[in-house]
Amino acid sequence: GQQLNQSPQSMFIQEGEDVSMNCTSSSIFNTWLWYKQDPGEGPVLLIALYKAGELTSNGRLTAQFGITRKDSFLNISASIPSDVGIYFCAGQKWGNTPLVFGKGTRLSVIA
């Protein structure tokens, strides 16, 4: 099945640094979602994007829905230790179809 291209695969950053990760696809998606998975838990929704060009923030997190509908990025500003986890992007082509996930970005924050 299709998967989104998510990069980077992993990141090691210093506490306080900003983080950027992105997701690309060869085909169009009409919804983009970003999830975070803490160790030993299920993914939790961070941000949902429904319109091309949309820029949405959730605290220190900002995500954008690419104009071409084929990409999205997530930024985390001023990282803190609890940002550690795996971040997944997910796309949906149209209503009520299964989500397509990226392989995840594993974030480690060094205090």
Next chain:
Amino acid sequence: DVKVTQSSRYLVKRTGEKVFLECVQDMDHENMFWYRQDPGLGLRLIYFSYDVKMKEKGDIPEGYSVSREKKERFSLILESASTNQTSMYLCASSYPGLPKDTQYFGPGTRLTVL
């Protein structure tokens, strides 16, 4: 708050056993999903269901089956467990239709098949 619960957090089974993984959601969601998560492979869809008694194959249905007899419950069945089915299994549910069609996940079941 949406709550998706899975019957076990950790499970150890022997090769050839029949294994049942149960998932229950309390928000009257129509859609339910089963994924497996493996390092480096992300989340892969096994089966999903849009309604009671309805099921659709995902990307990797081989070796699995599902049951949805009630709206709130979606069961994943491993008919004869094998070692390559050792994985983290995640259940999710959603309510159909934009803009609310986002999936909510359970905490996962880590299954080890010996």
